[in-house]
Amino acid sequence: MEDIKLMKGNEAIAEGVIRAGCDGYFGYPITPQSEVLEYLMMARTEERTGMVVLQAESEIASIHMVYGGAACGKRVMTSSSSPGISLMQEGISFMAGTELPCLLLNVVRGGPGLGTIQPSQSDYFQAVKGGGHGDYKLIVLAPASVQEMYDFAKLGFDLAFKYRIQVMVLSDGAIGQMMEKVVLDEQIPRQTNEEIIKNHPWATSGKTPDRERNIITSLDLDPVKQEKINIHLQEKFKRITENEVRFETLMCDDVEYLFVAYGSSARVCQKAIQLGREKGLKVGLLRPITLFPFPYDEVAKLAKQVKGILCVEMSAGQMIEDVRLGANGAVKVEHFGRLGGIIPAPDEVLNRMEEIFISKNNYGRGTN
Amino acid sequence: MEEELTRESICQQENLVYSRTPLMTPKALSYCPGCGHGTAHRLIMEVIEEMNLQSQTIGVAPVGCSVLAYDFLDIDMQQAAHGRAPAVATGIKRLLPDKFVFTYQGDGDLAAIGTGETIHACNRGENICIFFVNNGIYGMTGGQMAPTTLPNMKTATSPYGRDVVSMGYPLKITEMIAMLPGTCFVTRQSVHTPANVRKTKKAIQKAVQCQLDKKGLSFVEIVSNCNSGWKMTPLESNKWMEENMFPVFPLGDIKVPKP
């Protein structure tokens, strides 16, 4: 029989990582994601799978504990919300430089500063374009449902180890706090230390006579060698770009007016499409699931087909830069967003689409 | 006629009284001549070798002069961000509790930027060893003021001397963490004389044994010189250390392990 539960997004990803064979979680409480640590503590993971769960003294300590565990080839993770993720950027950059796999969860809240505890999508740039110092990328997965919060635990770890990269699940307060049905999978056993030594020969596990010592470092003072390391990283990001783009389209066969949105905003847009279709408007949705790598090709394809694109984000307009890159001037791309923790309403979103592209008619194409 | 002394004739097996510890790599140390880091490295590696722990050991290198410690130590190592070594070691030890895990940190790393990580790893009683080399200055970045810089001591960022009114006092972090129930063995040693080297080695052995016995965190501070940073000859710096550092950072055990 199917194992179905009603869960909060934060609980679902916590259960997801346990079942995905996670070895360790290190984190620090912050609203709106504290349920992740609470759930893991309540779940008695040490007894259930042997997974280690530790409340650290700060987000900085958390991410460096993740670094230590990941460098041993373990499946480790942390979670936080925006201000805490800002603190973690040092460690994330170090993990990028040392190519350590890990899973990161950002349940985004409004900023800047302490901001608000309400949901927001204003950390897109930080997750996709920036973050810490240096030329690196994270794989960024954007769940739009509690089920995806659960599913992206395993997917995230799989991608992290496939490419030796840090995978960030970029969620928000709404997805984290809401409850929906979740279909749960079988428990995947944690890797044994022997399997780790065999599968991840780079991991620090204690030098044995049959191999050279393993060193995890992001330092090379020789610029020629450092450039080689960077080129290697860029080649990896290129492979990811070629192979790991994920997205979903809804009502796009005959679409004339396209919403592009991820996460909670995509859910709002789904409702807006229903309302629009009831009015006879040919509206549809492109929902990027990976924000890096971004589905530029799909945007380009749809941009040639539609009369206007409205990019809906709970921010002042961040993903829109990628949507415009994808559209490359083929059609006008406009932004609609609410700031500071306000979630736009479906009719608000539809009205904006109508105002910009439909009621004024044919001012859309090619005027970007 | 006396036999001519040559390098070959001297380097005979029967004449060897001292050799490179096998767990030190052949790479030449990058530390300044006269610096205590090399001795500290060697002592830790000797103990690991004598206790047959190489295949069980994961070390954590800091940011500071010993950032490249992994070039010289023939063990698995991770290089940590500045100050974060105790957090990194926590991650390792929690996931591999049967391994021998240590950090090797300087005073800026451990007692300034990493104070939080240090105190909380100690307070949790992480079953690791922290080897703390305190020379009262930031050596690698060129002699700036450290948390352990003495009052009135001149550094690049306290060029008229450390004015305690505006710059604070030398931080006695070793005494601080000794108060925490999570630490089991806390000691302060030095490596500037053969007698002190022997004592320090004993302290390191005891610290390692504490970890093998799962007693909690052991913390070995090694007060050391920085002849370059202090702008002295090695001998002058050792004398200055005895006269000025030791009164503030007295040598000896601060907390001994319970039997």
Add this chain to the structure above:
Amino acid sequence: MTEEIIIAGFGGQGVLSMGKILAYAGMMQNKEVSWMPSYGPEMRGGTANVTVILSDERISSPILNKFDTAIILNQQSLDKFENSVKKGGIMIYDPSGITSHPTRTDINIYTVEAADEAAKQNFKKGFNMYILGAFLKLKPVIEPAFMRKGLEKSLPSRHHHLIPENEKAIERGKEILKAKYIISTPLN
């Protein structure tokens, strides 16, 4: 079938748990469900609200500004959500403590004196169950057998002995529901 509900009142009135019971029961009845709370400091004493959606289809937005039904438990929530009920929709509220009553004439308005009833029955913890009963009388979207399963799922097992009492309160809620304003000709 899609039923979009807002439940709003003070923290401590059982707003979130009433929503949870509905969502669990809906799930047990094989419906798609979502439960989207207001969260944060306001949960700890101030106003609280939760959007519950029950549907036979995939749920689009869990966040809405128009609802089929608004269940209102205090004045602030009445002021805030009266205009969020869809035309022809339903508002159910407990009139105790309400001084400024709803005035819309394009929705159906009902009252349920749950606080009084809970006091009368000496079952103050069951306050939200009287309300839930009133809702189920108007919108029988969940069958009683699944209501029970929802209670079992959402209540910790140490409280399972209270389930019959809760069920009784739900039934009583159906009886004490009163129509306050009914639109004469159904809209749509």
